Amino acid sequence: MTTEEAARTIVPAGGTVLWRSRPDGHGREALEVALVHRPRYDDWSLPKGKAEPGETLPACAVRETREETGFQAVLGRLVGEVSYRLETGPRAGLRKRISYYAGRAVGGGFRANDEVDELRWLRPERAAAQLSYEADRAVLDAFTELPAMTRTVLLVRHAKAGSRANWPADDDLRPLSRTGRTQADALRGLLPCFGADRVFAADRVRCVQTVQGLAEDLGVPVGIEQALTEESYHADPDSAAQRLLDIAREPGTPAICSQGGAIPALIDGFADDAGLFLDEIPCKKASVWVLSFALDEDRLLAADYLPTALPAPVPSL
Numbered sequence: 001m002t003t004e005e006a007a008r009t010i011v012p013a014g015g016t017v018l019w020r021s022r023p024d025g026h027g028r029e030a031l032e033v034a035l036v037h038r039p040r041y042d043d044w045s046l047p048k049g050k051a052e053p054g055e056t057l058p059a060c061a062v063r064e065t066r067e068e069t070g071f072q073a074v075l076g077r078l079v080g081e082v083s084y085r086l087e088t089g090p091r092a093g094l095r096k097r098i099s100y101y102a103g104r105a106v107g108g109g110f111r112a113n114d115e116v117d118e119l120r121w122l123r124p125e126r127a128a129a130q131l132s133y134e135a136d137r138a139v140l141d142a143f144t145e146l147p148a149m150t151r152t153v154l155l156v157r158h159a160k161a162g163s164r165a166n167w168p169a170d171d172d173l174r175p176l177s178r179t180g181r182t183q184a185d186a187l188r189g190l191l192p193c194f195g196a197d198r199v200f201a202a203d204r205v206r207c208v209q210t211v212q213g214l215a216e217d218l219g220v221p222v223g224i225e226q227a228l229t230e231e232s233y234h235a236d237p238d239s240a241a242q243r244l245l246d247i248a249r250e251p252g253t254p255a256i257c258s259q260g261g262a263i264p265a266l267i268d269g270f271a272d273d274a275g276l277f278l279d280e281i282p283c284k285k286a287s288v289w290v291l292s293f294a295l296d297e298d299r300l301l302a303a304d305y306l307p308t309a310l311p312a313p314v315p316s317l
Helices: 003-007 057-067 124-130 134-144 176-193 205-216 230-235 237-251 261-275
Strands: 010-023 029-038 043-045 047-052 073-087 093-109 119-122 151-157 196-201 224-226 255-257 290-294 298-308
Touching: 003 196, 003 205, 010 057, 010 073, 010 134, 029 057, 029 124, 029 290, 043 124, 047 057, 057 073, 057 093, 057 290, 073 134, 073 176, 073 290, 093 134, 093 151, 093 298, 119 124, 134 224, 134 230, 151 176, 151 237, 176 205, 176 290, 196 290, 205 224, 224 237, 224 261, 230 237, 237 261
Parallel strands: 010 093, 151 255, 196 224, 196 255
Antiparallel strands: 010 029, 010 047, 029 043, 029 119, 073 093, 151 290, 290 298
């Protein structure tokens, strides 16, 4: 079975641990998570649903959360994945794989709908008791292992560019290829799921072009970062890491496009400083690392890899 054939035996789905912070009446903020009741199954679960054709898992998680709860979510770290075999329906025999993200509620409100007739905001310990499925409780446990509120940095490798050997001019000016432009367009839909609102790029045409469309959508400039080119990183890795942290400390969620010669080493350095073990640090063209830093310190809490902004294949009926 090829990789593509294996992928088509999986029904991809996305969901969230949707959370908010509310005053507890004692001058402190209390964390609450949202559970939904589905009358069709008479169960309490986390918001989730199957991906549509042409939809990435993060976009699916945001859409399904909005449809089931009425709330708009800004995604953070990947909390966990749940997989099980479908026993009934047109996809019986396939495996459904749900990717759950931390999802901060930033607006909206619940209204009963065809799928969900009730929503409850509960403290995590009460939510765990209310959930119908052990797998959902495991996801909730993984969510509560780290702080809900983190600082997100979206570290992007530039999309595909034409061959260096076939480019006659200065390599700094080498532009994206046709495939690279398609990848860059896909990033415009992916990165806003994580709240991207600031855009930076290493001082290379292909890096700028990778995030230019996102910047135009957001109505912000692309900040040019000489320190984050791979040549600058190798010359002074500490300065490159410090510049990324300086960007991360500013308000909002930055999307930073850099190069394959810098990204894995940058992430490895942050992970090593934090005592966070990463089995490997891949870095495909147009891939994204979702880096979650502690709110009040430069400590990396989680690093999640999105190998592509293009959607996963969805099995056809």
